Amino acid sequence: xxxxxxxxxxxxxxxxxxxxxxxxxxxxxxxxxxxxxxxxxxxxxxxxxxxxxxxxxxxxxxxxxxxxxxxxxxxxxxxxxxxxxxxxxxxxxxxxxxxxxxxxxxxxxxxxxxxxxxxxxxxxxxxxxxxxxxxxxxxxxxxxxxxxxxxxxxxxxxxxxxxxxxxxxxxxxxxxxxxxxxxxxxxxxxxxxxxxxxxxxxxxxxxxxxxxxxxxxxx
Numbered sequence: 001x002x003x004x005x006x007x008x009x010x011x012x013x014x015x016x017x018x019x020x021x022x023x024x025x026x027x028x029x030x031x032x033x034x035x036x037x038x039x040x041x042x043x044x045x046x047x048x049x050x051x052x053x054x055x056x057x058x059x060x061x062x063x064x065x066x067x068x069x070x071x072x073x074x075x076x077x078x079x080x081x082x083x084x085x086x087x088x089x090x091x092x093x094x095x096x097x098x099x100x101x102x103x104x105x106x107x108x109x110x111x112x113x114x115x116x117x118x119x120x121x122x123x124x125x126x127x128x129x130x131x132x133x134x135x136x137x138x139x140x141x142x143x144x145x146x147x148x149x150x151x152x153x154x155x156x157x158x159x160x161x162x163x164x165x166x167x168x169x170x171x172x173x174x175x176x177x178x179x180x181x182x183x184x185x186x187x188x189x190x191x192x193x194x195x196x197x198x199x200x201x202x203x204x205x206x207x208x209x210x211x212x213x214x215x216x217x218x219x
Contacts, residue, residue, distance in 0.1 A: 053088040148177040165195040
């Protein structure tokens with residue numbers, strides 16, 4: 001009988017424990033299951049979003065890759081940029097779409113719009129490399145619009161090391177536009193040396209040096 005009472009007491013203890021803790025245990029398991037399901041659902045959603053952004057961006061690249069776009073094609077490209085930015089704002093594709101938007105604006109002769117797009121991208125992007133690309137393009141635009149001093153200021157900001165050769169190249173363009181040819185020569189030679197060191201192709205700089213009367217860059 002003592003053994004039976006012990007078993008009965010154990011059963012009652014289990015019942016009491018379950019009554020006191022069962023609901024919270026079930027709730028905890030349910031929350032854990034929901035978390036796993038929710039994470040998987042979120043991951044699937046993210047994957048689908050990334051795939052959609054990639055497809056739309058590739059469509060934009062194909063559309064904007066030609067030498068010239070008709071008026072309706074330009075309008076369609078701008079609409080596609082807006083769609084990518086609106087639906088995938090934090091993605092790399094949105095940043096790259098803005099770079100294409102700036103190029104489209106330049107092709108239309110709307111340099112103010114191109115400048116505004118690049119300024120906005122520099123301010124909003126969380127990616128240093130994209131910011132560097134945008135600064136290089138903004139500086140080129142500033143040189144082309146006789147604002148070489150501003151180009152030098154733009155190039156003085158943080159630009160990632162992999163873009164150092166292009167940075168020196170554009171700095172040389174800005175200095176040459178300001179009539180500071182000795183400094184321009186040094187910048188272009190630096191661009192050539194950096195490109196060779198990093199094994200990066202860079203074109204047109206030797207022609208610029210030749211125009212300054214330099215037979216060969218000193219590397």
